[in-house]
Amino acid sequence: MERTLPKNYQTVYQALRDAGPGQHLNAAELCLRLGTRAAHISQTTVYRALDRLVALGMIEAVHAPQARHVAYEITAPSHAHFHCRVCGALRDIPCPATALAQVPDLANLLVERTVVLFEGCCPACRVENV
Ligand SMILES: [Zn+2]
């Protein structure tokens, strides 16, 4: 699958893979990481690459309602996210999809994707706000 991707798209994918699981980067952060090795890749290309990689299931997009930017991460086993509305930190919360599939009202529905996002204040920001 990777081989059919344009080279620039592969470079974007590689950068997210290098960042590793649990690392969430927005498009601007990703451009910074690409740095000089991909100075020729325009921001538009980066956005297109991200859309395509999400569509292929190779990476995932995390949309936190209170976040200013969409964050991207390498596809990892099912997990939930915690987003700190103060500092913007996005943290993985291990949470198997099977735990959520127990919700009774889902019984007759074909669930293809489960997105769980907790939003609030991280410990560091809570200390500062006291
Ligand atoms: Zn915080």
Ligand SMILES: [Zn+2]
């Ligand atoms: Zn994550």
